[in-house]
Amino acid sequence: GENVEQHPSTLSVQEGDSAVIKCTYSDSASNYFPWYKQELGKRPQLIIDIRSNVGEKKDQRIAVTLNKTAKHFSLHITETQPEDSAVYFCAASSTGTASKLTFGTGTRLQVTL
C-alpha cells in the first residue's frame, strides 16, 4: 500500500518568512496530492491540492510543487502570518472509485511575531 512520509515534524518561522514542508510517497500510481490544515481541536480543511498532470499550483500565498520522478511534493507558504500556525498534513491517493487517502504524520507550524 501507499506510504507517505512528511518532514519536518515541527517548524518555527518568524512572521513574514517562508515555510516549506516536504512529503514523499511510495506508490507510483498515486496521482492526487492534497494538503490539509488542521487548527487545534478543529477539523482538517483542504487548502490546496495538485494532480499528477501538473508540476506546480499556486493560490495566493501558498503553492505546491510535485516531482513525479522523485515521488515527492512540497507545500510552500510565503509571507507567513500568525494565523498560518496549525498542523499541516499532506496526503496521496490514486484516482478512481477507491480513492483512498493516505496521510503523512503532520507538521506543526508555528509562526512567531
Next chain:
Amino acid sequence: EAGVAQSPRYKIIEKRQSVAFWCNPISGHATLYWYQQILGQGPKLLIQFQNNGVVDDSQLPKDRFSAERLKGVDSTLKIQPAKLEDSAVYLCASSFAGRGHEQYFGPGTRLTVT
C-alpha cells in the same frame, strides 16, 4: 452548502463498553469515509463507502469495529467492546465521486476510553 455533520462531539466510556458515532455527509456526496486520528498523528482510513457499498475496509479492526451506511446517506460507526487504545478523534468525511476527490471533513467525535 451545509457541511458534514457528526454526533456526538465528545464521548467518554469505560473499556469494554460499546459506543456508536453518527455521520451525515454533504448532500449529494456518494462517497463517505471514516477516519481514526490518534493524538499527534495523521488521520487513518478505517472504512470507505461508495453509496451504501463498502469500497475499502482493510484497516478496520473487524473484531470490534463495524460500520454501515443504510440507504447510501447517513452512516454509523460502532465499537464493541472498546479498548483503551481506541481513544482518538473519529472523523467522517465525504466527497462527490466523479468531480475530483476533494474530501470534506466533519468536526469529529473525540472518544476517551477509561
